[in-house]
Amino acid sequence: MKLSTxxxxxxxxxxxxxxxxxxxxxxxxxxxxLGFLIAIPLGLLDGVTAFALKPYMDYVIGGKTxxxxxxxxxxxxxxxxMSFLLPIGVVLFAGFQGVLRYLNTYISxxxxxxxxxxxxxxxxxxxxxxxxxxxxxxxSGVIIQRYMSDPATASNGIVDQIKTITTxxxxxxxxxxxxxxxxxxxxxxxxxxLCVAFIPVALIRKRIKNAxxxxxxxxxxxxxxxxxxxxxxxxxxxxxxxxxxxxxxxxQTWNSxxxxxxxxxxxxxxxxxMYLIASFGIAIVLGYGTYLINSGQMTAGSFASFVTSxxxxxxxxxxxxxxxxxxxxxxxxxxRVFELFDLQPEIVDLPNAGKLxxxxxxxxxxxxxxxxxxxxxxxxxxxxxxxxxxxxxxxGNSGGGKSTLVNLLPRFYDIQSGSIKIDGTDIRDFTLDxxxxxxxxxxxxxxxxxxxxxxxxMMGNPSASEAELRSAIESAHLEEMIADLPDGLDTVLGExxxxxxxxxxxxxxxxxxxxxNAPIVILDEATSALDxxxxxxxxxxxxxxxxxxTVFIIAHRLSTIKNADRIAVITxxxxxxxxxxxxxxxxxxxxxxxxxxxxxxKQETGIGV
Numbered sequence: 001m002k003l004s005t006x007x008x009x010x011x012x013x014x015x016x017x018x019x020x021x022x023x024x025x026x027x028x029x030x031x032x033x034l035g036f037l038i039a040i041p042l043g044l045l046d047g048v049t050a051f052a053l054k055p056y057m058d059y060v061i062g063g064k065t066x067x068x069x070x071x072x073x074x075x076x077x078x079x080x081x082m083s084f085l086l087p088i089g090v091v092l093f094a095g096f097q098g099v100l101r102y103l104n105t106y107i108s109x110x111x112x113x114x115x116x117x118x119x120x121x122x123x124x125x126x127x128x129x130x131x132x133x134x135x136x137x138x139x140s141g142v143i144i145q146r147y148m149s150d151p152a153t154a155s156n157g158i159v160d161q162i163k164t165i166t167t168x169x170x171x172x173x174x175x176x177x178x179x180x181x182x183x184x185x186x187x188x189x190x191x192x193x194l195c196v197a198f199i200p201v202a203l204i205r206k207r208i209k210n211a212x213x214x215x216x217x218x219x220x221x222x223x224x225x226x227x228x229x230x231x232x233x234x235x236x237x238x239x240x241x242x243x244x245x246x247x248x249x250x251x252q253t254w255n256s257x258x259x260x261x262x263x264x265x266x267x268x269x270x271x272x273x274m275y276l277i278a279s280f281g282i283a284i285v286l287g288y289g290t291y292l293i294n295s296g297q298m299t300a301g302s303f304a305s306f307v308t309s310x311x312x313x314x315x316x317x318x319x320x321x322x323x324x325x326x327x328x329x330x331x332x333x334x335x336r337v338f339e340l341f342d343l344q345p346e347i348v349d350l351p352n353a354g355k356l357x358x359x360x361x362x363x364x365x366x367x368x369x370x371x372x373x374x375x376x377x378x379x380x381x382x383x384x385x386x387x388x389x390x391x392x393x394x395x396g397n398s399g400g401g402k403s404t405l406v407n408l409l410p411r412f413y414d415i416q417s418g419s420i421k422i423d424g425t426d427i428r429d430f431t432l433d434x435x436x437x438x439x440x441x442x443x444x445x446x447x448x449x450x451x452x453x454x455x456x457x458m459m460g461n462p463s464a465s466e467a468e469l470r471s472a473i474e475s476a477h478l479e480e481m482i483a484d485l486p487d488g489l490d491t492v493l494g495e496x497x498x499x500x501x502x503x504x505x506x507x508x509x510x511x512x513x514x515x516x517n518a519p520i521v522i523l524d525e526a527t528s529a530l531d532x533x534x535x536x537x538x539x540x541x542x543x544x545x546x547x548x549x550t551v552f553i554i555a556h557r558l559s560t561i562k563n564a565d566r567i568a569v570i571t572x573x574x575x576x577x578x579x580x581x582x583x584x585x586x587x588x589x590x591x592x593x594x595x596x597x598x599x600x601x602k603q604e605t606g607i608g609v
Contacts, residue, residue: 017331020338021154024118028111035107040170042100119151123340131347132412133372141224142217146340149219154333175309182306183298186285190310193281218256225249285310347414349431356430356438359519359550360423362387363409367418370408374416378404380573381418388519391551393564395595401573402554406522409552410439440518442542444525446509448500453482454489456508460515468515475544476511477537478504503538510541521545523553558596567592 025032065078077085127147135143179187229236229245236242289306292298365384371377378401386392394402408415411427419426427435440460448456457472458464464472473479473489481504485491493500500508513521523542539560546553555561562581569577569584569592577584577592584592 017334017338020341021334024115027118028114031107031111035104035111038100038104038107042097042104042170116152119154119337120148123147123151123337126340126343129345130343131345132407133346134343136372139221139224140227141219141221144223145219146336150333150336150340154330154337172313175313178309179306179313182302182309183289183292185292186289186306186310189284189288190281190313193277193284194313196277214259218252218259222249222252222256225252282310347411347432350428353429353431354425355434356422356427357434358438359388362423363520363550364421364424365405365418366421368408368415368420369417370404370413370415372413377416378573379408379415382570382573382575384568384575384578386550386552388550389548390565391546391553391563393561393567394552394554394570395561395567395592396570397572397595400570402570403524404573405570406524406552406554409520409522410436410441437516438518439520439522440513440516440545441522441524442506442509442513442545446505448493448505448508450493452487452490452492453485453508456493457489457511457515460512461517464515472511472514475514476507476541478507478511478541481507506538507541510538510545514545519549521549521551523551523555525554569595 065076069075124147127143176187176191179190225245225248236245285307289298289303293300293303363386365382368379368382369377370379382405394405396402404413407413408420409427411432414428419428421427422430422435422438449459454469457469460472461468473482482488482491523545542560551564553560553564561567564581566578566580567584568575569590571591577587577590584590585596587593
């Protein structure tokens with residue numbers, strides 16, 4: 001699946017989204033509920049200031065005395081006392097509100113981060129088990145955007161935004177209660193006008209979804225551009241490609257700008273429209289409120305309290321509108337996240353897959369056909385048998401299917417027809433873990449991970465002993481190189497191991513393969529990118545790796561090919577010749593002989609590789 005073609009089609013199915021995100025929310029329900037309980041009084045306290053205006057206007061400004069009975073005791077508060085008590089009460093409430101706000105923020109951030117981590121952990125677990133073709137079809141930028149940025153956007157904000165809605169909602173309810181207490185007639189007018197003001201929020205949903213999806217693709221392209229600039233920096237410098245990379249970066253950045261401005265152009269009228277609608281409400285309230293005061297149906301204090309409540313109400317209402325817009329953006333990201341969870345790797349264990357316990361007799365390719373895309377066949381009806389402990393050299397024209405053939409054995413890709421068998425059992429009947437545990441691979445450009453040399457070698461067998469590690473290092477001819485490094489085996493490598501030379505990286509990879517001690521070894525042009533001196537050392541290490549193992553070797557070095565037990569010539573995905581060097585050289589019009597004359601013979605005469 002191409003991730004850039006996402007539609008987030010379930011982003012408006014709120015019950016579906018809730019059912020999918022619920023398993024991640026459930027473990028933290030206590031803190032979430034606690035946060036919501038804090039959010040309720042936090043919102044309700046917004047009405048305190050507005051409510052305080054009524055007694056302030058009626059008793060302090062009006063000079064009246066407040067008399068009331070509580071628990072059978074009569075109380076009397078003069079206007080002077082009231083003028084001190086009310087401000088102190090407002091300050092105390094503000095301090096209490098500040099403490100609640102801090103607790104709410106802390107709990108919300110903690111919960112959101114934990115949910116984000118859980119989603120990222122599960123998504124990354126899915127990502128590392130995807131088949132290689134998935135990575136072939138999707139750029140690094142889109143993968144990073146979808147697997148890292150979308151979960152953060154989705155889960156990191158959802159709890160916070162829902163709590164904001166809760167706070168705003170209860171803040172609005174508290175203020176509405178004050179309004180109702182002051183005048184139910186004016187309250188009905190104010191609430192109806194505010195409900196009308198929410199209509200624009202519902203009209204912008206689909207535009208948010210479209211803009212979010214476009215921005216996801218653009219952000220992925222920008223990340224890919226940065227990754228390529230980093231990884232291909234030498235090619236960029238050698239071919240003066242700086243202007244090309246900068247042009248592409250500028251184009252994508254402007255595309256993102258245009259998408260965002262397009263959304264702003266269409267959604268920017270929402271806030272002014274809400275204010276315009278609200279202003280009609282204020283105008284009506286002012287006019288009708290004046291009538292109620294003049295007719296004696298309402299005191300000045302009640303009217304002041306009501307107007308303050310109405311004005312304060314616009315803040316949570318505005319927050320609620322913006323929050324709902326942000327929440328829709330989060331739902332779009334959630335929709336994309338759960339699309340990823342629904343992706344299934346095409347290469348998986350069969351229900352009753354067994355465990356491969358080593359190689360006893362042979363490996364066979366029977367009528368194997370394969371193509372990366374159905375319309376283009378790379379391997380065509382290939383038949384081949386490799387006995388145990390045989391070294392098979394695979395040669396042929398560039399792009400003829402040599403690397404594809406060896407990549408089928410560890411099931412990096414699954415064949416379209418035919419079968420690949422180990423000891424007579426189809427490899428699809430073994431678990432992937434046990435199959436790959438029995439295969440060691442050394443590639444042309446071996447990838448070393450960030451970390452120490454020790455950690456990279458131990459990846460071949462994490463449970464290996466120190467003696468086994470030292471033996472692998474010795475067999476890979478790494479002792480001298482390690483001795484020259486400041487921290488020896490514990491020297492930290494740069495990203496992709498680029499602080500080592502090509503030959504050194506290959507020997508670390510060979511040591512890693514040696515430590516695995518697998519019965520099957522695949523060497524995919526492991527020396528093709530090295531100079532003669534480095535190649536000679538790496539070849540010695542490879543010779544040690546090949547002892548008493550079944551070896552598939554794609555090589556360009558004549559000595560390696562000649563020393564192989566047999567040579568398979570692959571042309572256009574077909575096995576055209578098979579035999580020893582001497583046997584194949586006897587074929588007068590043979591393709592191996594032609595390849596030897598063009599490519600290999602000069603190695604014997606010392607002209608070069």
